[in-house]
Amino acid sequence: xxxxxxxxxxxxxxxxxxxxxxxxxxxxxxxxxxxxxxxxxxxxxxxxxxxxxxxxxxxxxxxxxxxxxxxxxxxxxxxxxxxxxxxxxxxxxxxxxxxxxxxxxxxxxxxxxxxxxxxxxxxxxxxxxxxxxxxxxxxxxxxxxxxxxxxxxxxxxxxxxxxxxxxxxxxxxxxxxxxxxxxxxxxxxxxxxxxxxxxxxxxxxxxxxxxxxxxxxxxxxxxxxxxxxxxxxxxxxxxxxxxxxxxxxxxxxxxxxxxxxxxxxxxxxxxxxxxxxxxxxxxxxxxxxxxxxxxxxxxxxx
Numbered sequence: 001x002x003x004x005x006x007x008x009x010x011x012x013x014x015x016x017x018x019x020x021x022x023x024x025x026x027x028x029x030x031x032x033x034x035x036x037x038x039x040x041x042x043x044x045x046x047x048x049x050x051x052x053x054x055x056x057x058x059x060x061x062x063x064x065x066x067x068x069x070x071x072x073x074x075x076x077x078x079x080x081x082x083x084x085x086x087x088x089x090x091x092x093x094x095x096x097x098x099x100x101x102x103x104x105x106x107x108x109x110x111x112x113x114x115x116x117x118x119x120x121x122x123x124x125x126x127x128x129x130x131x132x133x134x135x136x137x138x139x140x141x142x143x144x145x146x147x148x149x150x151x152x153x154x155x156x157x158x159x160x161x162x163x164x165x166x167x168x169x170x171x172x173x174x175x176x177x178x179x180x181x182x183x184x185x186x187x188x189x190x191x192x193x194x195x196x197x198x199x200x201x202x203x204x205x206x207x208x209x210x211x212x213x214x215x216x217x218x219x220x221x222x223x224x225x226x227x228x229x230x231x232x233x234x235x236x237x238x239x240x241x242x243x244x245x246x247x248x249x250x251x252x253x254x255x256x257x258x259x260x261x262x263x264x265x266x267x268x269x270x271x272x273x274x275x276x277x278x279x280x281x282x283x284x285x286x287x288x289x290x291x292x293x294x295x296x297x298x299x300x301x302x
Contacts (some may be wrong), residue, residue, distance in 0.1 A: 008035035016054035073139025077275035093279035096144035129194025141195035167237040189217035189235035240264035
């Protein structure tokens with residue numbers, strides 16, 4: 001079974017179509033279509049429902065996709081390990097970071113990493129944490145950042161543990177509180193991030209533990225827009241303290257959420273049992289230097 005045909009098939013499902021897959025693997029659309037047909041002929045069963053948009057896997061396709069992701073990731077591990085055995089001076093760190101919190105936590109590390117390892121290029125993917133988890137699992141990136149709880153498929157290293165701040169309009173009845181419990185916010189609509197952000201599930205799970213599912217007033221992938229929606233009175237938002245204090249503006253009050261309900265814990269993850277390149281190990285070591293106890297600098301100073 002040719003790994004190239006497996007990669008073409010996987011990219012059709014990951015990217016949502018044949019033309020998108022062709023761009024991702026730098027091939028033509030007919031080449032991708034031919035590769036998928038060859039794979040189907042070899043297996044003897046259709047792998048895609050081509051009538052749906054985007055194409056969906058058949059039952060056989062789901063099995064092949066799941067197994068192929070593992071095979072392709074192991075192939076990438078093999079290539080990386082052999083390159084390092086040859087003692088290459090250059091390399092690539094395939095790193096995935098979420099939008100929320102990365103500018104504060106990780107941006108300062110890039111200059112330090114570059115000065116230590118000038119020959120290593122950082123290939124950066126920026127997505128919500130759930131998408132980054134998928135990319136680590138498939139081998140598209142070596143390291144990704146996500147929030148706890150970390151799925152069993154990954155090993156992880158703590159980065160930062162921050163309290164969550166509730167963003168409220170000043171006229172909200174609880175806006176003058178020093179600290180809030182989620183049970184007190186049962187009747188207030190939430191302004192959440194888009195579905196790919198792990199913080200959503202942290203908050204929803206915490207609310208469910210105290211007996212309710214929050215009403216969602218709006219969702220956005222942009223921090224500034226969420227702050228603006230709160231200022232307009234649409235609902236309340238949530239940000240880790242290190243981000244919230246940088247985004248303070250008129251019309252929004254910050255109130256600490258009791259850490260018995262929920263906290264924001266950022267980690268770096270990699271596939272359990274997967275091979276880590278020298279570049280990835282070096283990034284983890286630098287993070288341990290800067291965040292030795294999994295706490296942001298302002299926490300250690302407070």
